[in-house]
Amino acid sequence: MENTAEYFCAYCGEGSITFIDLSEGFLQNYIEDCQVCCRPNRLYIEVDEETLDITINTDTTY
Template sequence: MTPETSYICGECGEEIVVPIDLSAGRVQEYVEDCPVCCRPNVIRVEIGPEGETRVWSELE
């Protein structure tokens, strides 16, 4: 099972669920269009030593 987390779109305020790719490293950054309003968000992911995740977004 792929771990998931969520972020809040900075444009429309919707909570968006995204999978976490643990093989991509402890610090990740990528751009994803919001599936609700289609605005691009820069998604930032940090994975802690105990596996805890911190995810946030900013409008591109």
């Protein structure tokens, strides 16, 4: 099952939409390039097991 969620780039602050594959678990992290400035963001994804609400925090990668 896939859902979408918005995150804000750790570099430029612009919002971007990303796909979240819920079959990968309720805690995920991976790197995705910003759709605006193309810089890499590490996305920390947390999915609430009961409501399936998605929270994404970003961090810069080196």
